[in-house]
Structures are given as structure tokens and as C-alpha cells.
Amino acid sequence: xxxxxxxxxxxxxxxxxxxxxxxxxxxxxxxxxxxxxxxxxxxxxxxxxxxxxxxxxxxxxxxxxxxxxxxxxxxxxxxxxxxxxxxxxxxxxxxxxxxxxxxxxxxxxxxxxxxxxxxxxxxxxxxxxxxxxxxxxxxxxxxxxxxxxxxxxxxxxxxxxxxxxxxxxxxxxxxxxxxxxxxxxxxxxxxxxxxxxxxxxxxxxxxxxxxxxxxxxxxxxxxxxxxxxxxxxxxxxxxxxxxxxxxxxxxxxxxxxxxxxxxxxxxxxxxxxxxxxxxxxxxxxxxxxxxxxxxxxxxxxxxxxxxxxxxxxxxxxxxxxxxxxxxxxxxxxxxxxxxxxxxxxxxxxxxxxxxxxxxxxxxxxxxxxxxxxxxxxxxxxxxxxxxxxxxxxxxxxxxxxxxxxxxxxxxxxxxxxxxx
Numbered sequence: 001x002x003x004x005x006x007x008x009x010x011x012x013x014x015x016x017x018x019x020x021x022x023x024x025x026x027x028x029x030x031x032x033x034x035x036x037x038x039x040x041x042x043x044x045x046x047x048x049x050x051x052x053x054x055x056x057x058x059x060x061x062x063x064x065x066x067x068x069x070x071x072x073x074x075x076x077x078x079x080x081x082x083x084x085x086x087x088x089x090x091x092x093x094x095x096x097x098x099x100x101x102x103x104x105x106x107x108x109x110x111x112x113x114x115x116x117x118x119x120x121x122x123x124x125x126x127x128x129x130x131x132x133x134x135x136x137x138x139x140x141x142x143x144x145x146x147x148x149x150x151x152x153x154x155x156x157x158x159x160x161x162x163x164x165x166x167x168x169x170x171x172x173x174x175x176x177x178x179x180x181x182x183x184x185x186x187x188x189x190x191x192x193x194x195x196x197x198x199x200x201x202x203x204x205x206x207x208x209x210x211x212x213x214x215x216x217x218x219x220x221x222x223x224x225x226x227x228x229x230x231x232x233x234x235x236x237x238x239x240x241x242x243x244x245x246x247x248x249x250x251x252x253x254x255x256x257x258x259x260x261x262x263x264x265x266x267x268x269x270x271x272x273x274x275x276x277x278x279x280x281x282x283x284x285x286x287x288x289x290x291x292x293x294x295x296x297x298x299x300x301x302x303x304x305x306x307x308x309x310x311x312x313x314x315x316x317x318x319x320x321x322x323x324x325x326x327x328x329x330x331x332x333x334x335x336x337x338x339x340x341x342x343x344x345x346x347x348x349x350x351x352x353x354x355x356x357x358x359x360x361x362x363x364x365x366x367x368x369x370x371x372x373x374x375x376x377x378x379x380x381x382x383x384x385x386x387x388x389x390x391x392x393x394x395x396x397x398x399x400x401x402x403x404x405x406x407x408x409x410x411x412x413x414x415x416x417x418x419x420x
Contacts, residue, residue, distance in 0.1 A: 010339045011352055017332035018356040023363055024326045025053060025147065026155040030369070031319055033312040034301070045301070047319055049309040050147030051289070055282050056323050057143055058136075060330030061275025064268055067335055129273060131259055135252040136277040140285070142248030145241050148303075152238025154370035156361035157203045161242040163357075163383040164196045166390055168250030176254050184389060184396040191386030198379030200239035206373050207231040271334050354384055 034045040150158045167189050173179040181189075256270065290306035293299040301308050313319050340352065357380070364370050388394045 007340070010336050014333065014336040014340050014352065015356055015359060017329045017336060018353070019359045019363065020329040021326060021333055022150075022155055022159055022356075022360050024322050024329065026150060026158075026364075026369065028053065028319055028322050028326075029151050031316065031322075033316055033319065047312055047316075048151050049303060049312065050144050050151065051282070051286055051303055052306075052309045052313065053147045053326075054140060054143045055279070055286065056326050057330050058139075058275045058278035058282055060327035061271050061334060062279055063327065063331040064272040064275060064334055067331075068266070068269055068272055128263075130277075132270060132273045133277040133281070135255040135259075136274040137281060138248045138252035138255065139274060139278055140282055142245040142252065145245035145248070149238040149241035149245065152234040153203050153242070155364045156357065156370060157199055157235075157239065157376065158242055159357040159360050160199045160376070160380055160383055161196055161239050162246065163192060163387060164243040165246040165249055165253075166387050167192050167196075168246050169253055170390065172250050172254045177257065187396070188386040188390035191382055191389070195379050195382035195386060196239075196243055198382065199376055200236060200243075200379075202373045202375035202379060203235040203239060204232045205375065206371065207235045267338050268335065271338075354387065 028047045028049075031047045032044050033047045035043050038044055146158070146162070149161070153161070170181060170185060170189050174181055260267070260270070286304075286306050289304040294302065294305035294307070299305060303309075313323060361380075365372060385394070389396060
């Protein structure tokens with residue numbers, strides 16, 4: 001448990017790494033990698049490699065093993081110190097023994113050592129560690145869909161749309177984990193849907209391109225007039241991809257909670273294993289898709305052309321450097337996020353994560369990547385309010401919706417697994 005003086009630093013680093021993760025990914029999406037000297041902007045191609053960006057995420061998560069290894073070395077070093085240095089004192093065998101104690105004592109009053117069967121009970125190891133491949137596969141699907149959606153929308157809309165996660169986590173917790181939702185939580189889920197819909201509408205009415213629509217009438221007219229896929233349609237498809245990806249993310253969270261409830265394993269170790277499994281599965285998938293789709297005439301230069309994606313990454317130093325920074329930011333976000341959760345609470349962490357969306361929005365506006373939209377403000381306010389209401393941070397406005405604090409059941413584990 002970190003000291004109170006260290007908590008502001010952990011919170012700040014969690015926000016910094018989380019913001020950098022989204023902004024660096026969007027920065028890659030905006031970087032030209034082919035036909036960059038062509039005078040016609042429509043013939044220029046940016047770095048559009050959502051599958052390769054998913055691979056970057058898993059490499060960053062695999063890097064958590066470095067932290068796990070460092071912590072293991074520290075424990076070994078600490079265990080070499082004498083018992084007195086570690087704060088131990090001799091056991092007084094004359095003290096009365098609590099009859100309600102769960103420990104079985106030996107004749108001299110010391111607890112008997114646990115058997116190997118007792119030590120292994122509930123430990124996730126051996127073949128059982130393969131269970132973590134299931135949430136890793138969900139992570140692959142969810143992250144790839146979100147990266148594809150980020151290609152079509154602004155960074156702030158991407159981050160706000162991810163608020164739909166609350167909806168699917170709530171529904172899946174009821175269906176699969178047999179949790180109970182109160183009336184105010186059901187109301188919150190409906191509010192989240194409205195918030196996401198308004199954010200998506202803001203992106204469709206005013207996409208961040210040269211041609212913009214100022215009303216729903218203009219939007220419909222522009223879609224009807226343009227023979228190709230319009231920017232508005234791209235924005236709507238992007239929002240749907242990001243929102244749909246939350247189904248996989250929610251499934252991942254539910255699987256992780258189910259596994260953690262039945263095993264004793266550190267959350268950071270879970271991230272490391274999921275990163276390793278995700279890395280292997282993603283590499284295998286990339287190779288299969290490359291030889292079946294990427295090498296065809298229609299698939300050439302597409303998202304499944306692994307050879308072209310790697311060429312773009314290594315040929316353009318800006319993309320390569322940003323890839324390394326993304327890996328570092330993801331690993332850091334996992335470490336600092338889990339540290340904040342342990343030192344404060346999961347609810348406080350969700351509040352802090354809301355600030356991440358706000359910072360991403362501000363930076364995107366400052367960099368000129370998107371324009372200010374009042375409708376987006378309305379959607380963001382609804383998302384924040386109903387997410388806070390769902391988590392019990394704010395009280396329902398009507399008394400008949402309120403319940404006692406002890407009656408509200410947590411829908412997520414106290415130490416949720418951090419990702420991107």
C-alpha cells in the first residue's frame with residue numbers, strides 16, 4: 001500500500017499514461033505513410049493498421065512481466081533480512097488461544113503448515129492458467145474494433161463512446177454473475193445509452209473534415225448527394241464499432257472477475273498472462289489473415305497486409321517511435337491504474353478515468369484534430385452523470401430510487417484489470 005503522499009503522483013501518472021495511449025494511437029492514424037507527395041489529398045494514405053495497433057497493446061501488457069519480476073526479486077531480497085529487521089517478534093506461547101481461530105495449532109502454539117493440497121487450492125497455475133486466454137481473445141476482438149472505430153472518429157468521441165461499457169457490464173453481471181441491479185442503476189443504463197447516442201450524433205452532424213453538416217437536414221442531403229461513403233456515415237460506423245466493441249470488453253471483465261473470484265493471483269500477473277496469450281493469438285491471426293486476405297489483389301495495402309503494415313511502421317520513424325511510446329504508456333497505465341485502485345478505490349478510479357476523457361478532448365481541440373461541438377458537450381455530461389449515478393458516486397434525484405449503501409452490490413471487482 002503506497003503512502004498518502006505518493007497517491008497524487010500515482011493518479012497523475014495514471015492520467016498521463018491513459019491520455020497518451022489514446023492520443024498517440026490517434027496520432028498514428030493521422031500520419032501519412034503512402035503517396036504522401038501526391039497533390040490530391042484523396043490519394044494519400046495514412047497509417048490505418050488497427051490489427052497491428054492491437055499487437056502493440058499486447059506487447060505493452062506483456063511488459064508487465066518486468067514489473068512482476070522486479071517485485072519478485074524485491075521480495076526475495078526482503079526475505080533474506082533477519083526476522084527482527086522485518087518486524088517479527090517471538091511468539092508468546094502462554095497467551096490464550098482464540099477458540100474461534102481457523103488455524104490448527106501444534107503443541108508449542110504455532111500454526112501447522114498447510115498441506116500441498118491446501119496451498120494449491122484456488123491457485124491459478126499449470127493448465128488452469130490457460131483460462132486467461134479467454135479474456136485475452138475478448139480483448140483482441142474489442143481492441144481491434146475500437147482501433148478501427150478510432151480511424152473514423154475524433155479521439156474525444158472515441159473515448160466518450162467507450163462509456164457504453166457500463167451498459168454491457170451491468171447487463172452481463174446480471175445475466176452471468178447473478179448480480180442484482182436496483183431501479184436507479186437501470187435508469188443509469190438507459191441514460192448511458194442516450195449519452196452515447198448524442199455523442200455519436202454530434203460526430204455525424206459535424207464530422208471533423210472540410211465538408212460539414214450544420215443540421216440533420218444538411219446531413220441527410222449530403223449523404224444523398226455523395227456517391228461514396230460520406231464522412232458522416234464513417235462517423236456513425238465508427239461510433240457503432242466502438243460501442244459494439246464494448247460487448248467484448250464487458251465479456252472480458254466478467255470473465256476476469258469470475259476467474260479472480262475463484263483463484264488467488266495478482267491482477268498485474270493476470271495482465272501479464274493476458275498480454276502473452278493475446279500476443280501469441282494475435283500473431284497467429286495476423287499470419288493467417290495475411291496469407292489468406294492480405295496477399296490477394298483486393299487485400300493488398302489493407303489492414304490484413306502484414307508485410308505492408310510492418311513496412312510502414314519501420315520505414316517511418318515517427319510511427320515506430322510512437323509505437324514504442326504506446327507500448328510504454330499501456331504498461332504504465334496498467335501499473336499505475338492498479339496502484340490507484342489499491343490505494344484509493346475502484347469507484348474513485350472510475351471518477352479519475354472520467355477526467356482522462358476530458359483531457360483527451362482538451363488536447364485534441366488544442367492540436368486542431370477536431371472542432372468544438374455543443375451537442376458533444378451534452379452527450380458527455382449525460383455520460384458522466386449516469387456513470388457516476390450507476391457507481392453510486394451521486395445520489396438519485398428522486399427518493400423512490402434511492403437505496404441504502406449496504407444494499408448496493410458491487411458489479412466489478414475491487415481490483416479491476418486495467419487495459420487500454
